[in-house]
Amino acid sequence: MAKQYPGITENLAAFITEQKIFFVATAAKQGRVNVSPKGMDSLRVLDDKRVIWLNVTGSGNETSAHIQQVNRMTLMFCSFSSEPMILRLYGKVTEIMPADKDWNELYSLFTPLPGCRQIYDMEIDLVQTSCCMAVPLFDHAGERAQLNNWAEKKGEEGIRQYWKEKNQLSLDGYPTNIMKK
Numbered sequence: 321m322a323k324q325y326p327g328i329t330e331n332l333a334a335f336i337t338e339q340k341i342f343f344v345a346t347a348a349k350q351g352r353v354n355v356s357p358k359g360m361d362s363l364r365v366l367d368d369k370r371v372i373w374l375n376v377t378g379s380g381n382e383t384s385a386h387i388q389q390v391n392r393m394t395l396m397f398c399s400f401s402s403e404p405m406i407l408r409l410y411g412k413v414t415e416i417m418p419a420d421k422d423w424n425e426l427y428s429l430f431t432p433l434p435g436c437r438q439i440y441d442m443e444i445d446l447v448q449t450s451c452c453m454a455v456p457l458f459d460h461a462g463e464r465a466q467l468n469n470w471a472e473k474k475g476e477e478g479i480r481q482y483w484k485e486k487n488q489l490s491l492d493g494y495p496t497n498i499m500k501k
């Protein structure tokens with residue numbers, strides 16, 4: 321049932337674009353594996369071997385801590401409404417912060433979101449599809465506004481303070497280096 325591809329085909333790129341949610345998985349050398357749901361129109365397919373996704377401030381910063389130790393990431397897309405399919409992208413990533421030289425060019429590809437902290441630039445080494453026939457059907461009711469409202473209310477300085485208080489260490493105590501970048 322599973323099929324592997326060296327890169328993202330046109331059909332798979334269209335599938336990715338249609339999805340309202342995707343999942344990010346990372347792990348450090350030891351400790352917990354992190355899987356996070358993402359939405360908010362925060363992912364772009366740049367070509368058959370490269371995607372970027374815009375990461376906004378959240379309760380943790382596991383992805384950053386993990387990729388500093390082990391540079392690997394899996395993105396998973398799952399069809400909840402159309403033909404059944406699970407799509408996984410495997411690869412290595414570069415973390416780009418607002419102060420980095422590539423930030424403005426890549427950030428311009430997104431609708432601005434409050435509280436942005438990183439862009440992850442993924443170089444894909446494997447694409448795999450599988451069936452998804454056991455995944456239930458769901459309807460998309462819309463995007464939630466709470467995170468954007470929270471970030472707007474905090475403001476830029478409030479977000480930086482939040483990073484200092486809540487985003488410097490992973491659950492396993494690994495540094496994210498968010499305040500050093």
